[in-house]
Amino acid sequence: MPDAPGATPAPTGLTEPHQPSAVPEFPMPRAAGCPFDPPPTLTAQRQRGPLTKVRLWDGSTPWLVTRYADQRALLGDPRVSADVTRPGYPSAAPVRGNTIGFILMDDPEHARQRRMVTAPFAVKRVEALRPRVQQIVDERIDALLAGPRPVDLVEAFALPVPSLVICELLGVPYADHDFFQDNSRILINRDVTPEARTAAHGRLSAYLDDLVGEKLARPTDDLLSQLAQRVVDGELTRLDAAQMGVLLLIAGHETTANMIALGTLALLEHPEQLAALRASDDPKTVASAVEELLRYLHITHSGRRRVAAADIEFAGRTIRAGDGLVFPNDIANRDPGAFPDPDRLDLRRAARHHVAFGFGVHQCLGQSLARVELQVVYGTLYRRIPTLRLAAPLADVPFKHDGSVYGVYELPVTW
Numbered sequence: 001m002p003d004a005p006g007a008t009p010a011p012t013g014l015t016e017p018h019q020p021s022a023v024p025e026f027p028m029p030r031a032a033g034c035p036f037d038p039p040p041t042l043t044a045q046r047q048r049g050p051l052t053k054v055r056l057w058d059g060s061t062p063w064l065v066t067r068y069a070d071q072r073a074l075l076g077d078p079r080v081s082a083d084v085t086r087p088g089y090p091s092a093a094p095v096r097g098n099t100i101g102f103i104l105m106d107d108p109e110h111a112r113q114r115r116m117v118t119a120p121f122a123v124k125r126v127e128a129l130r131p132r133v134q135q136i137v138d139e140r141i142d143a144l145l146a147g148p149r150p151v152d153l154v155e156a157f158a159l160p161v162p163s164l165v166i167c168e169l170l171g172v173p174y175a176d177h178d179f180f181q182d183n184s185r186i187l188i189n190r191d192v193t194p195e196a197r198t199a200a201h202g203r204l205s206a207y208l209d210d211l212v213g214e215k216l217a218r219p220t221d222d223l224l225s226q227l228a229q230r231v232v233d234g235e236l237t238r239l240d241a242a243q244m245g246v247l248l249l250i251a252g253h254e255t256t257a258n259m260i261a262l263g264t265l266a267l268l269e270h271p272e273q274l275a276a277l278r279a280s281d282d283p284k285t286v287a288s289a290v291e292e293l294l295r296y297l298h299i300t301h302s303g304r305r306r307v308a309a310a311d312i313e314f315a316g317r318t319i320r321a322g323d324g325l326v327f328p329n330d331i332a333n334r335d336p337g338a339f340p341d342p343d344r345l346d347l348r349r350a351a352r353h354h355v356a357f358g359f360g361v362h363q364c365l366g367q368s369l370a371r372v373e374l375q376v377v378y379g380t381l382y383r384r385i386p387t388l389r390l391a392a393p394l395a396d397v398p399f400k401h402d403g404s405v406y407g408v409y410e411l412p413v414t415w
Contacts, residue, residue: 023061026054026326027302035399036266036297037343038330046331050315054326057190062090062305062324063317068335068355070315071327074306076360080325081106081309089307090324092404094194101240101247103362106309114365116230117244120169120223126368129165133376136164141384150391150414157381158260158411159253162373166252169369170245171222172211180204184250188404190302201246208245212238223248248366255299256370258400258407260377263293265397265411266345267382268390273347278382286379289347290371293378295354296345298330301406304358329355387415 028039045052046066054064065071074080084095084104102113119125140157147156159181167174186192186200208224215228216238227241236244267274277289304327312319319325333354334342357364364370382388390397391412398409 023053023055026056038334042328042331051317056090060090060324062326063319065325065327066331068332068338071332071355072359075327079308079310079312080306082306082362086307088322088324090305090326092302093190101243121365121369123368126372130372133165133373136161137376137380141381150412153264153411153413154261154408159257161377162256163253165373166249169223170248171220171224172249180249184254188254189402190404191402204246205242209242212241251366254405256373258299258405259374261411262297262407265408266297270345273345274382277347278386286375289378290374291351292347292349294356295333295351298333298356299406301330302404303328385415388413
């Protein structure tokens, strides 16, 4: 078959990827003192060519798709599968079947289940939530200002804001936030044992199953009640509904919480950019800043994972059916072919075409909600606390190098 749209010709002089010396381990370590930048070895892989090989924890060697246009082309190719149960899928850690849900399925089942939860995340519905998000943000800032200093911004602000929002949307009691946040941390940690991950998922599944049972008996105006009605109508099993709940609960707070904290840290380390953002009350300026921070920081730093469902001729190579594919959005979002001077944080940049939320039919369902939350946070926090600053050296900030979601474990700040 012809090359997929957006494919680039294979460069000459490549070291053949099957040679052991040419296959680096993935994911790769970041350079000391450069917590916002992609690992140097990863950037070097992009310079070597559009398709190279990397070695995963289990010894498998999937293809690494290194360039922005090529990632979009392959993520949009129906021959590229998201099905985690398909042989050759390049898992980030040991897994036992699909315990995550529809995001690791292919159409038509992926589309069928996704449609059941699309409406609450539509742009107009999410915009209607903006006043409530603003209220939550202001209340958490009030609590910060009334509390002691220094304070951990992760625990006091970055985690509570998206957790409160997704809990209200789903119909999950926020009082249980310690339980679901602790188990979420286990699930997204690459270094935990399969047994620990299975146990954490089991606890969350049982918790959501109980909530679905409550919604079946006493439905309210929330997303879990809507899923419970799907169970009544025979469109979902109760297990499917609980599993969807787990997925939405984790995705609804983990990525945004990390983006709030990491974005704040990046802005504190780029004071001229922070000053420009703080000085503007233009919603378009804030929205542009959100997109640039999403491009620059790449929270999903272990790459999106796919597997070829058929042979694909691409960029001068043959991707065989069953070959794994890894799409690291951090180097795609730092591709100079898509973003001039890509290693510079520039809040005025037109960056909305980034791939922080993926591309194609599996593009992030909650991206509209994440954008609203980040716009409210970035447009409010630094104006209300204009002297916000780090309360510890950058070198002492603990980064999440061991997780599938990147961020900081703690962010000590004062003002």
